[in-house]
Each structure stands twice: as structure tokens, then as C-alpha cells.
Amino acid sequence: MLGVHPDDHQKMERFLRRIQKTGTDSVECRYVGPGGEIRWLRTRAEKAEANRIVGVTFDISEQKEAEEEIWRSANHDALTRLPNRNLFQQRLEAALTQAGQKGTSVSLLLIDLDDFKDINDTLGHDAGDALLQETARRLSTIVRSYDTVARIGGDEFAVLVVEPLKLENATRLGSLIAEVLRQPFTYQKRTLVSRVSIGVAAFPDHDGTPAELVKDADIAMYQAKSQGRNRVTTYSPEMRRVLEQRVSLGRDLREALANNEIVPFYQPKVNLATGEIVGLEALARWHHPGRGVLTPSVFGAVFEDHDIAASIGKMLTGRVARDVRQWLDLGIPFGRIALNLSPAEFSQPGLVDNMLRTFDWIKVPASCFEVEVTETVLLGRNSDNVSCALAEFRQHGVQIALDDFGTGYASMTHLKQFPVDHIKIDRSFVRDLEQNSDDEAIIAAVISLGRSLQFQVTAEGVETHGQARRLRELGCNHAQGYLYARPMAASQVPDVLTQWNAMLIRPRPERMTSHLLHYQNP
Template sequence: MSKNATDRRSDPLEQNGRFGAPSHEGDLLRISIDAMPHMVWSALPDGYNDYHNRRWHEFTGIAVGLGKGEEWINLVHPEDREPVLAVWKSALETGQDCDVEHRLLHHSGEYRWVRGRASPFYNSEGRIERWIGTYTDIHDWKKTEQDLIESEERYRALVGAMTEMVWRAAPDGAILRGWGWQEFSGQMPEEYGGHGWLDAVHPEDRDALLQVWSEAVATARSVEAEFRVLHKNGEHRWVLSRAVPLTNPDGSVREWVGTLTDTHDRRQAQDALKTSEERLRLAMQAGRMIAWEHDLRADYVTRSENAFELLGATSGPLSEFLERVPPEDRVARSHFIDRVRATGCDTMEFRYHLPNGKMLWLASRGERAGPDRVVGVTFDITDRKAAEEEVWRAANHDALTGLPNRVLFQRCLEQSLITARQNGGSVSLMMIDLDDFKDVNDTLGHDAGDTLLKETAARLSAMMREQDTVARLGGDEFAVLMVEPSQSGWAALLGESIIKRLRQPFMYAGRTLMSRASIGVASFPDHDAEPAELLKDADIALYRAKAEGRGRVVTYSPEMRLLTEQRLALGRDVREAISRNEFIPYYQPKVCLESGRVVGLEALARWQHPDRGILTPAAFGAVFDDPELAPLIGKRLIGKIASDMRRWLDSGYEFGRVAFNLSSMEFNQPNLAEDVLRILNLVKVPVKHLEIEVTEKVLLDAQSGMVAETLEKFHWHGVQIALDDFGTGYASLTHLKRFPVDHIKIDHSFIADLEQDEDDAAIVAAVISLGHSLGLHVTAEGVETEGQVQRLRQMKCHSAQGYFYAKPMSAADITAQLEAWPASSHAER
């Protein structure tokens, strides 16, 4: 152990033996080893490092005499230690040379690449006596190698990123390698190498290309050529090839390098651009457009060649051009360039007089192209302006009559009211509705209706002053706007004149036509000041005129609006009531005056109000004039009436016929009869149990043709028709002949004084006699006293209904009455 320890500390160059040498020879050897450029070290067979030369100590900065043993491993880069130790351990175990590159800590603090080599030294017995090794500083070489690798990687990345294909060729022009060619053409390297790439060149381009390339190879000059190549997708695409020779010092070509660029899209774009430019030229010519450039310093405008054809002008000062612009447009046109300079671009439209006197509408668009330069285009928009005028007229005028429509009329009204408020003036407004337009349309056809509308428009226009406005708002509704009427109430007086003028007959297709009108009047400042409200005022007055019998003029008053609002509120409440199924039928018996038996019932509408209880039509009857609500209520009621009849039939009650009153609005439904009969059929109620009642007013208010047609349908299916309120003066006796009437009901107003008023008695007797003569059943309504019953019996009236027998009652109550009604007692009455 002691000897070994001594050996480990001793200098191997001073030891005697096969490896050692005499001291002076050891000095000589040390000097030689220290002079070497490599780092030299030695180690014992077990790997103990016991010597480093001076170069090693200079490299590491470790003092001479230190760093022996295993300390050297601490100088190896941490990432390299494990692989270095593995190589060193393998060499110690196998006795083979080792060679490894790794990083070693330099005295400067940086790790430098070194190459470490070690070989065993054997003694005469063939055992390893010592390891001799060296370190060579290869850091600069390693860095150069890494730079070269990175350069090659950058080169490959650059070639890969280039859109161009890159190629190399031998001095004779044979292709050595091409990057991207395979991906472009689909040719494999063995196919395109040498001159095989020519097979992909378009046959029409091949000979010319080969000649150009041969001349370049022969003269060693750069070359550029554009030709078509077969792409792998099957199409021929244009490419641009550039080649440059790399020469030796003697001027001979070492190799060729070049690029191949796909120019197909660019060529197509160029072709498209040429086509587009030609189209632009043709478009400017066909679209009557010129291009121009304005030099602001010289105030000189350069115009395209077609300017003379379009404008009769060539290039020249702007002032010459402005001389042909009308004075009212000239200031705006002269400021056009100022706006372009200020904002960068601007557009304007103006008029321009041609040398022959014709006026054009032109539009100019300019853009700032520099501090003293504006470029732009000017085009003829005369046709567009004419079309816009026509479009504006079509959008703001009625096509049939040529009058302003609702849109234009409202604008005129708004402007008139603004002016009147500012100047303290006045405005009058008339809303006019033709009362019999629908009848003309239905009976004589739409041509007759159109003629009536045009005649009305012409007559209204002829009666108005120039400053007034006559408009058709739609359908048969007209309006008149009068600015500054000559006197208070003048609009109402004019309205009377309009009604008289429209009543005057005119001829159409050999027929005499005439028209009645209803007119509502509202004025500012007497009424509302806002356009919408004033229109509403006039509309309310028109509604009142129609409600009061049509053919008249009504001037608006605030009380009318209150009634209208009440009517609208009622409409809202009724809609909710319909949705909640609150409308129900009440029934009042009709009694045979001879037998006293119940021969029928009249179904009467009632509103089962959640807060106000059972309401009669006196509270909601106005809704039966509503074209939307009246049919809805009617359908609900007929459904319930049919269900009640079915229940009575199932219980064996004899109730005769149930009469149901139809309003004018319900007759506007084209399938009214079919719908009612379908409801009866659904619950299997025979039609003989239904009677339809209509008032004489319905025959006047509704479309008489449609009423007759609907009643005929009912009658044909076995439904009896009753004419209600007969004798009240709304119709003539001709209705009994024109309509399929089976039953007439004498109005209660004639029954009330039947016992005291002989005139009423005479009328009632006459109606009963008329009924007998025509074979019609006659019923007296509103019977309340025994005396009335006796007189009616004497007059041979068939039946009666009224409070004397029973008030209108619910389905449940009438069922009890039907069950308990003593036929004999009624017969005695």
C-alpha cells in the first residue's frame, strides 16, 4: 500500500524501468512533452490520472502538481460527463484505445471542444503498465463545422422556402439536381436528370428552348427563357428559367446554377389585365365616361380621347369647362376640387350644356393624387337621372290616377304644417271615401271601378287651386290638402261642392255611373298641429260621416276623438273577451198565438263580463260593424247555439227553429253559408232547426249581391230566412221579392202602442195581411201586454215574442222553461 501510494505521487517521467528514464533523460523528455501543442496526460492501469503536461495546465488554469486522480472529470461539461466516463470505463475494461470528443472547461471560464485520445502502454509481461493520452483543442474547427452545418441548413431551408425551383447542371448543360422539380412536374430524379427534363417541356416550345440553352452553354453566358412545362396535374404551365455559369479561375464553366419560376398565374393576370384594359376602354366608350387629370398649379385639365365625343370638349383650362355648367351648379362644381384636396376624394352631380344646346347630367368623382394633382372620372348620368325621376314618380304617385300617393301626401302635409306654424298660417285637410265604389267594382267589374277612380281624381283636381294637393291614399280613399284656405269653414263648404260634383253622372261602356262620397274635415290651427294627429282627426270625422248615413261632410270635433277612443278600447276588450270565450247566446221564446206553444227561439248575443256581469248589445253592439270582430263573435255564437240545439234534441224537447241574426260584416265572408252549415253538420243538428235573421239595414249596407247569394245558399239547404225589424223604413217591399224571405218580423216600435195608436194598428194589420198574401210567416216582436196579444190574434198574426212570455235567458234557464212550459195554459192566452 505504501509503495503504491508513493508510486501514485511520483513523477512517471523520473521513474526507472521500461517506461522510465534517467533523470537527465526525464528532463529532456519533459521538456519535449511540454513543448508539444497537445495536452498530454498519463494514468495508471486503474485510471488514476497522475500526470499532465504544461499545455494541459495552461489550458485548464490548474496549477502544476494539482488536478491528479479523478479531478479531471469535474472539468468535463456536465452534459458530456456520463458519455465520457462510459468510454473511459470501457477502455479500462477492454484495454482498447479510446477516442472521444467533448467539452472541457477552459481557464477563461468557457467550455471548449477537445478531442481526447488514450492508448495503453504494455510491459514485457504483456500487462498494461500505464495509459498515455492527449487532448487536442478542436473548438475552432468544431465551430467552423457547426457554422457549415447551419449554413447548409439555412441553404436547404431557403431553397425549400423559395417559390422558385433551384437546379444545378454540369458544364455541358446536363441537369445534376433539381429542388422542387419533382413536386412541380411529377418527374423522378432519374427521369429529369441529364436532358430528360426536356420531355416535360411543351412540344411547341422545346426546339426554341433547346437552341437558347445550347447557345448559352457554348458561350458560357447567363440565359433567361420563358416556356411551358407539363405540370403534374396535367396542364401546361408557363415558367421562367434563369441560369448563371459558375466559372473556374481559367474561365471555364465549373457548373451551372439556375432557378425556375412558375409564371403561369402572372401571365394569366397580365392577359386578364390587357383584356380588362380593353374592356375598360370599351366600357368608357359605351358608358359615356371620360378620365381626367387636373394640374392644380396650371389649372389645366387633361382629358381622355373620348372627351370630345362625350362633352364636345378637349383638354384645357377648367374655366372653359365651367362656362358650360349652368350658373346654379357652377359654384358647387368649382368647389368640387377644393373638397377633393381637403378630404382626399369627393363625388358630385351637376348639369352641363353641350355645344348644340342639349343639357346632360354628369357625375364626377375625383381623388387626390398629390399636393397639386387630382385625378378622376366623369360620366354621363342623364339616362339614370331620367330613370330616377321615373322611379321617384312611381314611388310617390298612384299608378292609376297619377295623383300623389300616401307617402308624398304625408310629406306635403308635414311641410305645409311646418310652414303654417312658422308663418302663422292655416291648413285644411279633407279625407274622402267613395260610398258605392265596392258595388261598382262587384257589379260592373274592375275596369268600371278604375274608370270611377280616374274620373273622381280628375274632378277633384279640377276643383282645387294650384297650391293645393289632391292625393289617392289607396282603394277608394282620397285626400285633399288646402294651404291657406280663403275663409274659415271654407273646407266644409268645398266638401259639399265636392259631394255634388261627384254625384254628377258620367258614361261608361254605355252605362251611366255616378258616385256618392263621405268627407271628413280637420284643420290647423283649429285642431291638431302634428301631421299624424291631424290625419287622425280627419279620419275620425270621415268615420262619423259614414256612420251618420254617408254622402255628407263632417268637421272634426274633440268629442269625436273621445268616442273613437272608446270604440277602440271596446275593440280591445272584445278581442280579449273572444279569447276568453265570454260571448254566449241568450234565448227568447217565440210563441204561437193560436196554440200558445213555443214554436221557436231567437238567439241573442250576450257578453258574460267578468266584472260587469251579463251585458246586452247596447254595451258592445258597435263591434258588429267591425269587419274583423263581428265574424269572430258570430262563429263563437253559432257554435254554442248548435251545441245547445243538439242537447235539447237529445233531451226530447220541441223548440222549433232557433233564429240567429247575421250582421253586415259577417256577409263579407265568401264562405259564410258553408261554414255555418258545417258547424251544424259536426253536431248533427238538422238544418230545419235553424233560421237566419237579417235586418233591412243589412240589405242596404252590405254588398247586396253577396247577401243574396249567401241567403240563397242557406235557403237551398233548408234554412229559413227571416227579415227582422220589418217596416222601419230602411228598405222597400222589393226586398221581399229579391231575397228568399220565409218569415217577417214586425218591429217592436209598432207593437208598443198597438192598443192606443190606430196608425200603428193599421200598419201592423197591413204587414200581417202582406205576409198572408205572400205566404210568409209573421211574428210580432216586443209583445208585453195581454191587450197586445188579443189584438194580434184578431189580426191573424202567426206568432209573438216579448217580455209578456219571457225575457231572454241563458241556455240552462231556457231548458228549464222548455221542460216546464204548460202548453194548455198558453193556448188559453
């Protein structure tokens, strides 16, 4: 065994035993030279006499190096040198098999860089590549030698950890990874901060097959992103149930769109000083063939799918424009119609042009409309695009309303940064207005702010005469809620508007409200 690499001693012993048994055999092993260099040798030998073996040995080091390079290229990511998806899958399968046999554990962490596209778009792909390499380096320093860090997608990494780590340890490891990756990184004198969303799943806590465990971790990572990103989320079976329901709902909504089952319902906005209806908010409803009229409380989750959300918005815009055209032809005053725009619609190219083209095609003035956006839209990653779109709407006579005001972040900043004509006080402040002095103080402050900035102010969710009276005393412009009317089908709007306007001889909100109770539709 002189010169044979220690790790290959057993292999050589088996080789010699096979020759004694069969008369001939071959073997590949490593040889350690006098200077410590390692060479690969292939030996073929046969039994010549009882105690004599003869054979020939070839140096196959170059062949082995070429084979190793081919294997490395096929199983590693060229940019980061980490195992790729193929090798990661092999190691996951092996780890789960071993854990099942030994009764141990396997944990999987899927890591997605939250801001990677922004870095590519603003600093270029060289910066993105540098960030991926730095991420790989940092991940490799955190895990143990027998765990696996892999790059399995463009900006997605996986960490596979095995015994003795349990699920709770893996979750803590996820938090450590997030903290390490958040440390500033300098590229060409620019300081970058990388935030990640991490999904954690484990065997035996969750699923035991490679495909299902990856799906568990992926669902958890999706949950982390949907909750605002920059967090670690551990999988639970409830997450999968919710996701499967959302997928099923998405299929049903696509069919509903094809069958023209998505329709607008309208809820009036009332001037608190004069009693006039000054506008209507268009709200999405699903006219389900078996379940009747459904509200977004049932199907709102599909708005996370940008394609479906954009399709719903486009369909509603066309339907609302046709309803407006009919009311104009009837000569019924209705004020402005508010259209709610989701984040998905602002991600679509040509949003403003498409809406204005629809108005022009149906021959309705853009000044008949306002668009409502929530602070979620303004806080989104494409806030610059949102600002430009809102400014363009405003240039064409479409007013801008900020919905659910006070429930998000940095509302004052938004009022300064974005073109806004109208703010809507969220119903959560109106609900306890008569009992809660803090809510009243907040509403009073918003109304005062609106007056100073010359904004219209509408209170949402008004349900009692006391709420309406107090809002009027505080100087609120408009109110909207079940006290006046529930959202109604387009076919009911002309009668409601006509009869409401006929009652405006020194209007009394109590009298008008009792009349509109006839229209308490879903």
C-alpha cells in the same frame, strides 16, 4: 346678367359676392336663349384680378332633366300624375309649420271612392284606372294652384287647402267636390256614377301635427262611411273618443271569445191563439267576469268589425246547436230556434256550408232552425250573395225571418226578391199600439200582407196584456217580449218549457205571463 333667367338673378348676385369674398365659387342657373328656350348651366369661377373673374360654364340641361324625372317618379303617382303620399306628407308638414308661424289655417279633406271595388269587379281594372284618372282631373280643376291634390292610396285621395280657407269653407268645398265627382262619367259607352265619402279636419280647429290631423280626417271619413257613405263629415273630438272605445272594446271581445264568454240567451215566441211556445230566439250575451251578463247595447258596436262579428256568430251557432241537441235528448218541444245573422257573416265564404256542417256534426236537424236577417243585410253591397245564401238555407229546411220589418227601405221589394217565411214587426210599432192609431194601422197592414203571402207574423217587444190582446184581435200569429219572458240562459229553458206546456189547458195569456215572471233574467 344677360340671358340669365329672371328668377335666378338674385342667385347670380350672391354667386358674384361669394367670389369677391372667398376667391372661388360655383353656381347652377337657368339661361334663356335667343329663341326663348331654357337651358341649365353650371358655372365655376374664380377671382383673377381685382376687377376680373374667370371661369368655365357647362350645359347640364340633360342632367337636370334626368334628376327632375327621378324626383317626379319618386314623388308622384304614375297613373294620375298627382303628388303621392310622400310628397303630400312633405307639403302637409310645410303647410302646418307655416300656419303655426303665421297664425293661419290648414284644412285637410280625405276622399274615398265608395263604389270603386264594384267597378273593378264588374268592368275590369281598366275601367277602374280610367275612373281614378278622371277623379284626379276633376279634383285638380276645383282647387287653387297653391293647394294640393294627392293620390295617397288605391282609391283614396287627399286635398290640402291653406289660407284663407277656414273649416267651414273646407266643409263647403267637400260638398262641392262630392257634387262634382257625382257627375256621370262615360267609359267605353258605359255611364258610371262615382260617389265618395269625405272626412274633413283642420288646423287650428283640431290637431296641429301632420300625423294627428291625418288621423282626424281619417276618423271623419270612417264616420261618413259608417253612416251610409256618399256624404261629407267634419271631424269632432267625440268621434275619436268613440273610435278609441270601439278599439278597446274590440280587444276585450277578442279576449272574451278566447275565454268562451260569449253565450246565447233565449227568448220565447208565443202563439197568440193557443198560448204555446212555438220557438226561441237566440240572442248574444257577454258573460263578463267582472260586470255580469252584458247585452249588445254594450258591445254591439264591435259587429262593425267583420272578423269579430263572424267569430261571435260562429261561436253562437255551435253553442246553440249543442243546446238544441240537449233539448232534443230531453224530449222537450221547443219549436224553431232563430239565429240572427249579421252583414259580416254573409261576407264570409262558406257561411251556409259551415253552419250546416256544424248542425251535422252535433247531430241536430237543420229544420230546427230559422235565420233572422234585417233589411240592413238585404240592402248591403253583396245582396246577391245574401239572396243565394238564404235560398240555400231554405233548401235545407232552415226558415228565413225578416227582422225589424218596416223600419228599413223597400220592404215590399225584399219580400219579392228574397226567400222569406216569416216577418217580425218591429217593437217601435208595438210600443204605442194601444194609444197610436197610426201604429195600429201599420201593424194591421203588415198582418194582412203576411196572411196574403202566407208568412208567419211575429210582433216583437210585447210588454202589456193590452198589446197582446189587440195583436190577437188583429190576427197576428205570434208575440215575443217581456210580457212573456226576458231572454234566459240555456240552463233555464227546459224548466220554462216544461212548466209552460203543463199549463196549456185552455191557456190564458195573463196566467202564463204571471208564471213566467219568475224568469225575468237580463
